[in-house]
Amino acid sequence: MRPRNRDRRTALRAAAALLILPVLAACGGPSHPTTTLRGAAPDGLAIGSAVAGGGHHDRMDYPDPFPNDTRYRETLAEQFSSVSPENQTKWAYVHPARDEYNFGPADDIVEFARENRQMVRGNALLWHSQNPSWLEDGNFTPAELREILKDHIQTVVGHYKGKVDHWDVANEVFDDEANLRFQENIWLRELGMGVIADAFRWAHEADPRATLFINDFNTEGKNAKSDAYYELVRTLLEDDVPVHGFGVQGHLSIEYGFPGDMRENLQRFADLGLEVAVTEMDVRMVLDDSGEPTEAQLEQQAEYYRMALEACMAVESCTSFTVWSFTDKYSWVPVVFEGEGAATLMSETFTRRPAFGELRAALNAEREAR
Structure with missing residues (x-):
């Protein structure tokens, strides 16, 4: 890695911290006590949630969750210091026609x-999924x-300049066998892998x-x-591409073992000079005919x-550290994984599960230790 590249990224992150840390500091205090996730979090750690809307919600029998569910919004504000539009900034929703952008739903979240x-x-600015048919x-x-692609990235990122703190620029470019998704991903298939670097440069120019x-x-x-990502990111950094962070989504299942080397894996990306983040955490499970999780499942x-x-x-x-929905009421998991669910911190009625308490206790312990 070129030292000047690391120095430039360090300077950019330091400048951003001057803007972001006061926001995080403001998340504690009397209005957000340590009984909440955001109030329990140590300084410098954002606790986030996806904001339900678009995607599978369009096929459900309830109204658009974010603008219509008051209790949902109140809990989102109370518990979380960071929000991620679940679908509202993805291509199919924000760019429904070649010459048309629809910023309204995402604007509401940003406000x-x-x-x-x-x-x-x-x-996600460059992805193989949820692209509009016109594209x-x-x-x-x-x-x-x-x-x-350039117009999309610079228009969307430019529209939210100074308002959206982090962007997942390139999303899911490798399959599980560590092959680039050349067939599935229109951008890789038609423009080659160099388009990944272009996307980051265009986003950086816009904000x-x-x-x-x-x-x-x-x-x-x-x-x-993850090895493939490590090599890709290392190469991009050597070419002075403005990649600042690596996100692991965290869609886990108790049917499989926990990745015990997660800390080590995050650390090796951090050692490249990157921020790292857990961006879409949930933990699903197979449910019996009752549809209710057992105590043992919830403990795991x-x-x-x-x-x-x-x-x-x-x-x-x-x-x-971001959870991908905090209530089963709006979770994507049962829609995609038949027979599975109970993946979030709260039930459909917003009852807190043991996972909520475990997260809050861990956050409080870390905050007190620092």
Whole structure:
């Protein structure tokens, strides 16, 4: 790695910290006591949640969750110091036609975050999924696709300049066998892997102070997929591409073992000079015919949540821990994984599960120890 590249990234992160840390500091205090997740968190660690909307919610029999569920919004404001639009900044929703952008739903989330002193994570600027049909079926030339992508990134990031703190720029570019998704991903297939570097450069031009992440699932521990990301990020940094962070999504299941080398894996990316983050944490389980989790399942789930948080807090540059929905009422898991669910910190009626208490206890312990 070139020293001047590391120095430049360090300076950028230091400048961003001057803006962000007062926001995080404001998240504690009388209005957010240590009985809440955000109040319990140590300085410099954002505790986040996805903001329900779009995606599978469009097919459900309830109204759009964020604007219509008052209790949901109140809990989101009370417990979390960071929010991530679940789908509202993804291509299909924010860019529904080639010459049309729809910022309204995401604007509402950003304004909510401002009112509640929360940071915002945006996603996903370059992804193989949830692209609009006009794009996937448009029969564009490579030159046209390149211009479309550049316009999208710079328009979206530019629209939220100074308002969205982190962007997942490139999302899920490798499959689980560590192969680049050339067939699934229109950008890689038509423009080659060099488009990843272009995407980061375009996003950085649009908002030089935003922290730019590369992000994926099944990368929590050291494996072929996370190894591939390590080599990709190292190469990008050597080419002075403005990659600032690596995000592990954290979609786990108690049917599988916990990635015991998660801290070690996060640390090796941190050693490259990156911020690291857990960006989409949930822990699903197989449910019996009752649809209710057992006490043993909830205890194991709580242990997984706690261990993931502790792995993050053990790495100095792990600055954010985000759950992908905090209530089963709006979880994506039962829609995608048949027969599975109970993946979040709260039930459909907002009853707190043991995992909530484990996270809060771990946060309080870390805050008191620092």
